[in-house]
Amino acid sequence: MRAVLEVRDVAKYFGGVKALDGVSLEVPETGLVGLIGPNGSGKTTLFNVVTGFYVPDKGEVLLRESDDLVRIDGLNPNEVFKKGVVRTFQIPRLFNSLTVLENLLVTPLGQRGESLVRALLRGSWSGQERELARKAVELLKMFDMLHYANSKVSELSVAHIKMLETIRGLMTPAKLYLLDEPAAGVDYSTARKLFTYVRKLRDERGLTFLVIEHRLEILMEYVDYVYVLHNGKLLSEGKPQEVVSDPKVVEAYIGA
C-alpha cells in the first residue's frame, strides 16, 4: 500500500526541550494507524508539525498527490487543510452555544458554514447546504448521536463532546484524518464505540486515519499498526501485538 503521509527524520525543539527528535513514520492509504506514548512524548507536537502549526527544525513531511509525494512542511495550517489533511483537537474546538447540528454545518471551510446556520434559521436550503446537512445527519446516525442533533453543545456530556469533535472533522472530505485523543476522558465502553465507528469508516469507505490514544489496551483492538513515541523519539513500531509485548514499551509505560 502506498503512503499517504511520510514523516522523515523530523525534529522540533522548544528551547532545550526536544519535543521531537528525529522521528520517521508513515501512514498508508486506507490505513488506521495508532500513535501512542506517555504524556509529553511528542504526539501532539507531531500533529502540529504535520498540519503546519509548527515548522520542523529538521526533516520533511510529505503528502501524497496522485503518483507523487510532495513536501508540505513549511505550509501554513490552512494550506495543509486544503491539501486534504484534517485534524481534530485534544481539547475540542466547538461552539458551545450552537447546537450539535449547527456545529457540524459550520465546517472549517468557512463562509459556507455561516450562511448555512442562517439558512437553518430561515428554513431555506440550497442544494449544497442540503448535501452538507445530509452528511451531518448520516454521521450523527452512525455515531449514535442523532437524537442530540438539536441539543446545545453546552448540554452534552464530555463523551458526546469528544464524539462531536471527531464527527466534525469527518464532515470534510480528506486524504488523511488526524485524531488527537478522540477518546480522552471518555469511559471505556464509549471509547470502544468511538473506535468501532472510526474503524467502520476505514473499512467501508476507505478513509485513512492516524489516531493518538493514551490507552494501549483500547487502541490495540482497532488499529493495523502502531508507532510509539517516548521523549520525542520513536521507541517502537509494529503490529499491535508486537508493540504490546515489546519490553521497551512496557517499561516506558510503567516508568511514566
Ligand SMILES: Nc1ncnc2c1ncn2[C@@H]1O[C@H](COP(=O)(O)OP(=O)(O)OP(=O)(O)O)[C@@H](O)[C@H]1O
Ligand atoms: N508550544 C510549546 N512550547 C514549549 N514546549 C512545548 C510546546 N508544545 C509542546 N511542548 C513540550 O514538548 C513535549 C511534547 O509535548 P506534546 O504536547 O507533543 O506531548 P504529547 O505526547 O501530546 O502529550 P500528552 O499525552 O500529554 O498530550 C513536552 O515536553 C511539552 O511540554
Ligand SMILES: [Mg+2]
Ligand atoms: Mg497531546
